Amino acid sequence: MKKEKFTIVTFLCNWCSYEGADRAGSARLNCPANIRVIRVMCSGRVEPQFVIQAFRDGASGVLILGCHPGDCHYKKGNYKARRRIILLKKTLKQFGIEQDRVRLDWVSASEGTRFAKIANEMADTIKQLGPLSELEALN
Amino acid sequence: MQERIGVFVCKCSTNIGNKIDVDSIVSDVSNIENVVTAKSHNVLCSNEGLEFLMNEIREGNLSRMVIAACTPKMYEQRFMNVCEASGLNPYLFQMTNIREQVAWVTPDKDLATEKAKTLCLAAINRISFQESIEKKEIEVQPDVLVIGGGVAGIEATLTLTSRGRKIILVEEDDDSGTPELKQSAQFRKVYLVEKSPCIAGFSGRFEEVYQTMECAPCMLAPELQEVLQKDNVETLTYSEVEEIVGSFGNFTVKIRRKARYVSEEACIGCNACFEPCPVEVMNQNNLGLSKRKAIYIPYAGALPNVPVIDKENCLHLNGKECNACEQACAFGAINFEDKEQIIERNVGAIILAIGSKLSDPTQYPQFGYGKFDNVLSAIQIERLNATNGPTGGKILLKNGQEPKSIAFIYCVGRKEIGYCSGICCMYMSALAQHVKEKLPDVKIYSFYTDLCLPKKEHQRIFEKVLNKGVEFIRSDGSEYVDSDGKQLIVKYKIESSKKSQLIDMVVLAPPIEPNQDIEKLAKLLEIPLDENGFFSEEHILMKPYAAPLEGVFIAGTCQGPKDIGDSVSQASAAAGKILSKLMLGEKLELEPIVAEIDEEICCGCNICIGLCPFSAINRDSERNIAIIDDTLCRGCGTCVAACPSGATKARNFTLEQISAEIREVAK
Amino acid sequence: MAKPKVAFYWCASCGGCEEAIVDLNEDILKVVELVDIVFWPCAMDFKYQDVRNMKDNEITVAFINGAIRTDEQEEMANLLRKKSQLVIAFGACSHMGGIPGLANFWDKETIFESSYGKDCPSVDNPDNIVPLTISSVPEGELKLPAFHNTVKSLDQVIDVDYYIPGCSPAPYLTMKAIGAILAGELPKKGTVLAPEKSLCDVCERNETKPEKMSLTKIKRISEVIADPEKCFLAEGIICLGPVTIAGCTNEGSGRCITANMPCRGCYGPPPKITDVGVKMISALASIIGLEGEENMSEEEVEQLMSQIEDPAGYFYRFSLPKSLLRRKRMN
Structure with missing residues (x-):
């Protein structure tokens, strides 16, 4: 059974990318409605578990945005996020989940245009991949 | 207890109202369990809106509240204040952004409404897992340690100690019962630790400093005197910091006081002890251009005006029979039995102002420094020019004659170290100007590749020098210095054509380098150095005065090359931050959103410890667990994400809270 | 008073958990003194029918090891649940799926292919004969338990009261658990009967x-x-x-x-x-x-x-x- 609609759970860090998303709003840039935002203090707070939970709970994609390398409000949280997501994606592949369903990128507080661009790209990627299939029959 | 959740959706006039079907959201969420009130409002952030919220919280006896409106970056704090004023813990409130991140970016009203509804449901889901958080205050030590007695350290010390706090005590008079007012004052104490025997630092001894060409000792004298005389400043010269433990608000510092062998209390600074001392050694202050005795003060006018006995060279201290200085002293100030001691002080904050140094030009052999006489570093010609210098202010060649031509070579070593020291162009201009004043007929060539003249006075000073007939030659940075046996030759290239210039004297502008003590201090405090070896700042633009460790500040050239004015500004900023954070008589309010560790679960695996960017996590070896210092934690949550046993929790961003949001938005 | 009745059963497992019971050594004699073992197919001759004949909740505690991957295992798990007051998931496979659970990186089809298919290096099976749930033979129908696509832990099939973890569970934990059951000193339902720290x-x-x-x-x-x-x-x-x-x-x-x-x-x-x-x-x-x-x-x-x-x-x-x-x- 395939779902028609899909959602992209989006984690934004409080200091840069959340403001970047706000900036996209102030500039009235169109962003896909299936981008659903959860605010965290730092991309370093995003546990790989959140990503897996999002998939389990029905998301077709997960987008994680943090401050650009070197600009993290907490200095180095984004580097940890990067390492975790790279290892997670490797693991997800073994679970049959396409690596492109997870994207980690950087958006600064002033980059409204960049936020909108990434959001739209992500939606296009997921549209192409299709919604994440339901789990195989368990029996 | 049954939760009573209130949900309020703001229309933001037409901003949200026209783009999202607010009423349908309100009617949908009002059916959710525990939601006792769901209402829309036209402008929640208005005074009327805030009053409306206050009434709703109070009269609805709400135990939790969700607001869907604009970005929390705008009015979250305002709404939290309303919660507090209405008796609701502000952390039992959640805000979701349906304006910037929904209404303004989603043209289709149905899609926008659906998305906004999802976000509201997520916030309602989340709010059930939120916990009230109480603000925590700790007792703090208002005193401050300033390391480094140069201009930055002096400025910081004076700013920190300028005002005390008046304390009025009301005491009942035992006999009559009438209240009696007693006034006293509390002052912040500053411990100023300086490694050398005197304060004023490196630049504080120069006779003429740009931009005003003022005499630095004269300029600084009143400030230095004030520092030395203030009751609430303890100046510890000839001392070094050996150990620092603790955290913002409560550091314990161990300071090593080297033996001076001259009592600071007894000595009156008459200098009668110098003359009888039979030992002569090179005077480092004049960079080996003159000599001093084994009992000495670093330079005339140095403060405190108390000599120090140089342990290496003093005959008495090396087992020989000599007590010439002791006999010469009429005040009994000489104490050969003086011993080094370790003293301990408690402070709430630390300012690092240890300065920097000029790099040794022998590192750049192409300039012939150390190889040819008459190749001088900028600091040496400054000494020649100074009235307290080795020649009494005469600019002379090694053979005692006046130079007829001088080459000033800028940007020595800049390419090698990879940064511009920023002040050399100016001090070279100042030096050229002095030389030109003393030797009007001297021919000066200034070899430069780039000029750095960023401040409002710099261009003018440069032009003045230019007008005095100093010839500026822009080469490609490949200058080198040779000699024909009689004279020096500066060889250089302009647009790849080779040129050379015969010259009597060469003056080099070497780069500013980090002080040799910087690594030791960085290690003591576990704070990082930048790629050039200077202290890293917490944020180079927004917090250039703070080290990336709460309670530790940086001022002056230990953060990077800068001039006196910038050092003073930075020192004032650092001191000002401390004044505003460590108020006399007040407690320190801690960041409420921090991480905490469940000691019953933590297994002491150490994975979190190295991850903390603020060194807030430490190992308790006895209990085999990690502990978080909540005076240092900023609540980023990176340790929480890493904790393999689930022992760590990020307040207000717990796994349960975020999972509750995920469940709703992932659908 | 009658002695408490205890059942042991194995699902998808290696037999190590049975060994773990035997590893109680002399302690097993103490256990046998205090309880009646009413079902333990690996060690004694019991039939499924014996269990079906019991009253509901007649068994005080059933220790079930192994993951669930066939109909038979699922059926027996449900049966034991019905007949037992307490069900304890015994060992890593029943607790979390264990090593057999790694099969979830494949599905039934690929597993059959690699076990019986023509590319399987250790099987000579030119006619590609695979086990069927029902096979018709002249004498009638032969039934085999169905093989599930996905391996499950015990609690994904039935309600589990406690877990004794490990591959295999350390005998001291088993003894402690038995002691707690006999003394009626059990913690909150769902607890893993082991230390909480890593x-x-x-x-x-x-x-x-x-x-x-x-x-x-x-x-x-x-x-x-x-x-x-x-x-x-x-x-x-x-x-x-x-x-x-x-x-x-x-x-x-x-x-x-x-x-x-x-x-x-x-x-x-x-x-x-x-x-x-x-x-x-x-x-x-x-x-x-x-x-x-x-x-x-x-x-x-x-x-x-x-x-x-x-x-x-x-x-x-x-x-x-x-x-x-x-x-x-x-x-």
Whole structure:
């Protein structure tokens, strides 16, 4: 059974990318409605578990945005996020989940245009991949 | 207890109202369990809106509240204040952004409404897992340690100690019962630790400093005197910091006081002890251009005006029979039995102002420094020019004659170290100007590749020098210095054509380098150095005065090359931050959103410890667990994400809270 | 008063859990004195019908080991649930799916293909005969239990009261559990009857590791001779100790550790962890490449992580069916 609609759970860090998303709003840039935002203090707070939970709970994609390398409000949280997501994606592949369903990128507080661009790209990627299939029959 | 959740959706006039079907959201969420009130409002952030919220919280006896409106970056704090004023813990409130991140970016009203509804449901889901958080205050030590007695350290010390706090005590008079007012004052104490025997630092001894060409000792004298005389400043010269433990608000510092062998209390600074001392050694202050005795003060006018006995060279201290200085002293100030001691002080904050140094030009052999006489570093010609210098202010060649031509070579070593020291162009201009004043007929060539003249006075000073007939030659940075046996030759290239210039004297502008003590201090405090070896700042633009460790500040050239004015500004900023954070008589309010560790679960695996960017996590070896210092934690949550046993929790961003949001938005 | 009745049953397992009961040694005699064993197919001759004939809740406690992968196992699990007051998931497979649970990286079709198909190197099966649930023979129909597509832990099939973890459970934990049942001193339903803290808490090597853990080289235990005293993880050998509860021994560092092997995670996670693997991913990725992280390019990070060749297999070795994703999506 395939779902028609899909959602992209989006984690934004409080200091840069959340403001970047706000900036996209102030500039009235169109962003896909299936981008659903959860605010965290730092991309370093995003546990790989959140990503897996999002998939389990029905998301077709997960987008994680943090401050650009070197600009993290907490200095180095984004580097940890990067390492975790790279290892997670490797693991997800073994679970049959396409690596492109997870994207980690950087958006600064002033980059409204960049936020909108990434959001739209992500939606296009997921549209192409299709919604994440339901789990195989368990029996 | 049954939760009573209130949900309020703001229309933001037409901003949200026209783009999202607010009423349908309100009617949908009002059916959710525990939601006792769901209402829309036209402008929640208005005074009327805030009053409306206050009434709703109070009269609805709400135990939790969700607001869907604009970005929390705008009015979250305002709404939290309303919660507090209405008796609701502000952390039992959640805000979701349906304006910037929904209404303004989603043209289709149905899609926008659906998305906004999802976000509201997520916030309602989340709010059930939120916990009230109480603000925590700790007792703090208002005193401050300033390391480094140069201009930055002096400025910081004076700013920190300028005002005390008046304390009025009301005491009942035992006999009559009438209240009696007693006034006293509390002052912040500053411990100023300086490694050398005197304060004023490196630049504080120069006779003429740009931009005003003022005499630095004269300029600084009143400030230095004030520092030395203030009751609430303890100046510890000839001392070094050996150990620092603790955290913002409560550091314990161990300071090593080297033996001076001259009592600071007894000595009156008459200098009668110098003359009888039979030992002569090179005077480092004049960079080996003159000599001093084994009992000495670093330079005339140095403060405190108390000599120090140089342990290496003093005959008495090396087992020989000599007590010439002791006999010469009429005040009994000489104490050969003086011993080094370790003293301990408690402070709430630390300012690092240890300065920097000029790099040794022998590192750049192409300039012939150390190889040819008459190749001088900028600091040496400054000494020649100074009235307290080795020649009494005469600019002379090694053979005692006046130079007829001088080459000033800028940007020595800049390419090698990879940064511009920023002040050399100016001090070279100042030096050229002095030389030109003393030797009007001297021919000066200034070899430069780039000029750095960023401040409002710099261009003018440069032009003045230019007008005095100093010839500026822009080469490609490949200058080198040779000699024909009689004279020096500066060889250089302009647009790849080779040129050379015969010259009597060469003056080099070497780069500013980090002080040799910087690594030791960085290690003591576990704070990082930048790629050039200077202290890293917490944020180079927004917090250039703070080290990336709460309670530790940086001022002056230990953060990077800068001039006196910038050092003073930075020192004032650092001191000002401390004044505003460590108020006399007040407690320190801690960041409420921090991480905490469940000691019953933590297994002491150490994975979190190295991850903390603020060194807030430490190992308790006895209990085999990690502990978080909540005076240092900023609540980023990176340790929480890493904790393999689930022992760590990020307040207000717990796994349960975020999972509750995920469940709703992932659908 | 009649003695309490106890049942033991095995599902998809290796038999090690039965051994773990036998490993109670003389203690088993004490147990037999205090209880009646009413069902233990591995050791004594009982028929399923004996259990069907019992009254509901007649059995005081059923210890069920092994994961659930066939109809028969699921049926017996349900039957024992009905007849027992308490059901204890015994051992890693019934607790989390265990080693058989790794089959969830494939499906029934691929497993049959590799077990019976023409490419299977150890089977000569030119007619491609595969087991069928129902086979018709002249004498009638032969039935085999159906093979499920996905392996499950016991609690994904029936309601489980307690868990005794481990591959296999340490005898002292079993004795303690039996003691608690007989004394009626059981904790909250759903509890794993083992210590709550992770293995590092008791590991004698824990003191040897630096405060700041930072790894660059990941070594496989098969490629190196591990230092018998140093923390495996600090040495770059992946050890699941931080994410696995202690309990495999009641003295010293743990069974595998004492044998100079890193922890593989058979005792499962501490109470607050729902998914072992993803927690280990986060913890490990945090410390791999920590030193100098700010100067690392994405490619360098990729390279560092590529040292872990089979993260899913390594981190979910015992817990795949119980993980958040439960199995691979086959598409």
